[in-house]
Every structure is written in C-alpha cells, then in structure tokens.
Amino acid sequence: MDQDMTLLQTRISIDAGAPLARRNPVAKLAAAFVPAVMLLVTVDVVTAGVVLAAAVASVPAWGIGWRALFRRAWPLSVAVVTVAAGNAVFTGTKSGTALIDVGALLVTTDSVGVGLAAGLRVAGIALPGVLAVLTIDPVDLADSLARQLRVPARFAYGSLAALRLAPVMAAEWEILGRARRARGFGGDRNPVTAVRVFGGRVFALLVGAVRRGTRLAVAMDARGFDAVHTRTSARQARFGRADAALLAGSALLTAAAVVLAVAAGTWNPILS
Amino acid sequence: MRSPQDPTHPSNAPTSRIRRWRWRTVDIVVASVLAVAFGVLFAVWNNLIYPAISGPLTGSPAAPLIGGVWLLPAVVGGLVIRRPGAALYTEVVAATVSMLFGSAWGLSVFLSGVWQGLGAEVVFALLAYRRWGVVAAVFAGAGAGLAMGVYEGFVLNAPYAWDWKIVYTLCAITTGVVIAGVLGSVLVRALARTGVLAPFASGRAQAEV
Numbered sequence: 508m509d510q511d512m513t514l515l516q517t518r519i520s521i522d523a524g525a526p527l528a529r530r531n532p533v534a535k536l537a538a539a540f541v542p543a544v545m546l547l548v549t550v551d552v553v554t555a556g557v558v559l560a561a562a563v564a565s566v567p568a569w570g571i572g573w574r575a576l577f578r579r580a581w582p583l584s585v586a587v588v589t590v591a592a593g594n595a596v597f598t599g600t601k602s603g604t605a606l607i608d609v610g611a612l613l614v615t616t617d618s619v620g621v622g623l624a625a626g627l628r629v630a631g632i633a634l635p636g637v638l639a640v641l642t643i644d645p646v647d648l649a650d651s652l653a654r655q656l657r658v659p660a661r662f663a664y665g666s667l668a669a670l671r672l673a674p675v676m677a678a679e680w681e682i683l684g685r686a687r688r689a690r691g692f693g694g695d696r697n698p699v700t701a702v703r704v705f706g707g708r709v710f711a712l713l714v715g716a717v718r719r720g721t722r723l724a725v726a727m728d729a730r731g732f733d734a735v736h737t738r739t740s741a742r743q744a745r746f747g748r749a750d751a752a753l754l755a756g757s758a759l760l761t762a763a764a765v766v767l768a769v770a771a772g773t774w775n776p777i778l779s
Numbered sequence: 780m781r782s783p784q785d786p787t788h789p790s791n792a793p794t795s796r797i798r799r800w801r802w803r804t805v806d807i808v809v810a811s812v813l814a815v816a817f818g819v820l821f822a823v824w825n826n827l828i829y830p831a832i833s834g835p836l837t838g839s840p841a842a843p844l845i846g847g848v849w850l851l852p853a854v855v856g857g858l859v860i861r862r863p864g865a866a867l868y869t870e871v872v873a874a875t876v877s878m879l880f881g882s883a884w885g886l887s888v889f890l891s892g893v894w895q896g897l898g899a900e901v902v903f904a905l906l907a908y909r910r911w912g913v914v915a916a917v918f919a920g921a922g923a924g925l926a927m928g929v930y931e932g933f934v935l936n937a938p939y940a941w942d943w944k945i946v947y948t949l950c951a952i953t954t955g956v957v958i959a960g961v962l963g964s965v966l967v968r969a970l971a972r973t974g975v976l977a978p979f980a981s982g983r984a985q986a987e988v
Binding site (some may be wrong): 529536539540543547550582590593595596597598600621622624625632633635636639640643645661662665666668669670672674676677681709710712713714716717718719720721723724725727728732733777 | 801802804805807809811812814815816818819820822823825840842859860868872876878879880886887888889890933934936937938939940941943961965966969973975976977978
C-alpha cells in the first residue's frame with residue numbers, strides 16, 4: 508500500500524494482503540456503490556441498520572485496524588449526530604408524544620425516529636465507501652479505470668499524474684503557511700484578516716499548481732503521452748472471480764436489507 | 780476522445796471546431812492539477828475549518844450557505860480550461876481526491892461531485908461553451924448550487940418538510956452564486972494576471988478584457 512498519498516496526519520497502516528483489501532479497485536467501489544444507491548432511495552432504520560452492521564462486521568476483512576478507522580472517520584460520527592438532530596427538528600413528521608415544545612421548536616417521539624433513521628442512513632451510505640477508498644492505491648485505481656471501465660487512458664493517467672503531485676502540494680501548503688507566519692501573517696484572532704491571509708495562501712497554492720501542471724504536461728507530451736497510436740499498459744488490472752464474488756455479495760446483502768425492511772414494515776422510499 | 784488521424788494534429792491549435800472538443804494534454808493535466816489542489820484544499824476545509832465554523836449552521840436549512848467552497852472547482856475548471864466537460868471533470872476529480880485523502884464521507888463525496896459538476900456543466904453547455912465571463916460564472920455557480928441543494932436537501936435530508944427543503948435549496952444557490960460564481964471568476968482573473976494561464980484561451984483573453 509502506498510503510504511505517500513495520505514495527508515494531514517491521517518497516515519494509517521493497512522494490511523494490503525487482507526482478503527477484501529486485495530480486490531480490484533473498481534470491484535470495491537462498485538460493491539460500495541450498490542448499498543449507497545439503495546440507501547439514497549429509502550430512509551428507514553432497518554435497511555440502513557443492516558448495511559451499516561454488515562460494513563462494520565467487514566472491517567477486519569479490509570485489513571484496517573479499528574483505531575486507524577476511527578482516526579480517519581470520526582468526523583462521520585459527528586456528522587451522523589448533527590444530521591439526525593437536524594432532521595428531527597426540521598422534518599414534517601410531528602406526530603407522537605412531544606418531547607421538546609418551545610415556541611416554534613417541536614420535537615416529538617416520531618420526529619426523533621425520523622432523525623435517527625436519517626443519521627443511520629448517512630452512516631450506511633458513507634462507511635462502505637470509506638472502507639473501499641482507504642484500501643485503494645491510486646495507481647491500481649487508474650489501471651482498473653482504464654481497463655475495466657474503459658475510461659480514456661489519457662484522462663485516467665493524466666489525473667493519476669496530477670494526483671502524484673498531491674503530497675508536494677500538501678507540503679507546499681504547509682510551507683506557504685509557515686512563510687506567511689514568519690512574515691507576521693496568520694494566527695490572527697481577527698476573522699477578516701484570517702480570511703484574507705487564508706485567501707492569499709489558497710491563491711499561491713493554485714498558482715504553483717497550475718505552473719507545475721503546465722510543465723508536467725510539456726514533459727508528458729515530450730514522452731509521447733498524446734500519441735495517436737495504440738497504447739499498451741505496463742501493469743495488468745485483473746477482475747477475477749473473487750472480485751465478482753465481492754460485487755455479488757454486496758448486491759445480495761443490499762437485497763436482503765431491503766427484504767428485511769419490507770418485512771419489518773419500515774421500508775420508506777423518499778419519493779412516495 | 781479519438782485523436783484525429785492526421786500526423787499534424789498536436790496540441791497547440793484549439794481554433795477549429797474539432798480542436799475545441801479535443802482536450803490537449805495540457806488541458807487534461809492542468810484540469811487535474813487544479814482539481815488536486817482543490818482536493819487538498821477540501822481536505823483542509825473538511826477536516827479543520829468546516830467543522831469549526833459550521834457549528835451554528837450544521838443540521839439547519841441554512842447549512843449550505845458556506846458550502847459554496849465545494850463548488851469552486853467546477854466553476855474555476857470550466858473558466859480556465861474552456862472545454863466541454865471541464866467543469867464536470869474538475870469537480871469530479873477534486874471530489875475524488877478529497878475522498879482519497881480521508882474524507883469521512885466515502886463515496887457520497889463522489890456522488891456530490893458528479894451532481895455539482897453537472898450543475899455547472901449544464902450552464903456552460905447552455906451558453907454553447909462560448910461565454911466565460913462573470914455572468915457565465917455566476918450562472919454556473921447557481922447551477923452547481925441548485926444541484927447541490929437538490930441533491931442534499933432532497934436526498935440526504937429527505938425527511939425535511941417541503942418549505943424547509945426550498946429554503947435549503949435557495950441557500951445552496953446563494954452560496955453557489957457568491958462563493959463559486961463571483962469568487963471563482965475573480966480567482967480565474969487573478970490567475971490569468973499572473974501569466975500561468977498562458978497556454979489557455981482564458982489566459983490570452985485577459986489582455987483584451
């Protein structure tokens with residue numbers, strides 16, 4: 508696993524040999540997409556709960572430690588709470604016993620249920636994707652996009668080349684911050700000044716990025732990147748039986764979650 | 780993206796109609812690099828700044844008011860590259876990069892990127908890929924904001940009552956216009972002034988404006 512690509516002290520160790528971590532990147536992404544799309548269609552506790560439970564249960568198979576996962580995904584837990592609270596307050600469902608009733612603010616047992624379902628749903632949509640993304644190496648992803656999804660090679664590898672600059676840009680971001688700090692900018696309590704300093708830092712980052720990109724493009728063209736003729740690939744991205752099995756498993760699990768929700772009577776498509 | 784078969788095709792003549800559709804290497808790489816820079820920025824914004832300033836707004840229908848930052852790549856990418864698909868491409872790559880760099884949101888970031896990028900792309904397409912000024916930027920920002928508001932307000936915050944959904948979407952459009960549209964076009968003009976956009980029509984147009 509390429510650890511250069513992580514950023515902002517979220518360097519985490521992943522066992523790249525774990526059964527699910529070894530799968531084809533496109534298979535992983537597709538497997539994470541299936542339940543996510545289904546959860547976009549429904550807001551109910553059972554579907555979201557089953558997907559979330561399965562995702563949590565699968566964590567060891569991805570080769571990700573629990574502490575590492577928490578370090579990466581803790582903002583998600585914050586978001587789940589705020590989404591749940593927001594939906595409980597602003598939902599149109601206000602039946603059941605009133606729990607809070609202050610002026611315009613009315614929270615009832617049923618609206619809390621709605622909020623809970625909305626929060627679980629956000630977690631269920633996000634977590635499988637987080638697991639997939641944490642275990643994907645960008646080089647494998649580009650290979651797999653070009654080979655399995657037939658993304659035009661110039662775009663797949665062009666974006667990969669740019670992605671290789673990301674650690675440089677992250678470092679540059681830090682340097683720009685320190686340089687400004689040394690000149691007495693930044694670290695202000697005054698929000699207006701802080702925004703202006705931040706804006707300047709962003710602009711400097713973008714100028715550097717475009718300049719680097721232009722130079723990189725010339726270098727790539729000089730090596731025949733824009734060649735008209737047939738392109739060959741240095742690495743083979745394979746999509747094997749285990750990859751198909753991962754995809755089928757995800758589809759089966761999603762179907763099972765829906766069947767359970769319908770059986771439990773909580774199935775609640777958003778466009779009904 | 781098939782290359783023309785003539786041996787004289789390479790990169791520096793984006794004038795004819797075919798050339799306008801074909802991306803040169805520098806288009807692909809600079810769009811990608813801009814997207815990566817925004818992706819890095821998103822990583823900072825998502826992990827350090829947004830949680831700190833969104834406190835009073837989070838979970839309320841006014842939450843999208845500061846979300847315009849996420850729409851910047853679509854507008855900036857479109858204005859700089861000036862190719863069909865540039866807004867969508869830049870936004871999607873930026874979303875993907877921020878996803879690879881530890882967004883807690885997983886694939887929903889990618890989906891948001893697709894919708895937001897499409898929102899801006901549709902506007903540029905409606906302007907026949909011929910208008911790249913402030914007005915076009917504002918409309919593209921509004922398009923991206925509308926897409927963000929509809930996607931988040933109707934899909935992610937599905938239980939909201941209808942009137943709150945409309946407030947939510949209007950807030951999203953506002954942030955799209957102000958942050959992505961106005962700020963985005965100011966940013967592109969400033970970039971052009973530094974000279975780094977020399978390989979692009981957006982850099983050359985600056986002298987005339």
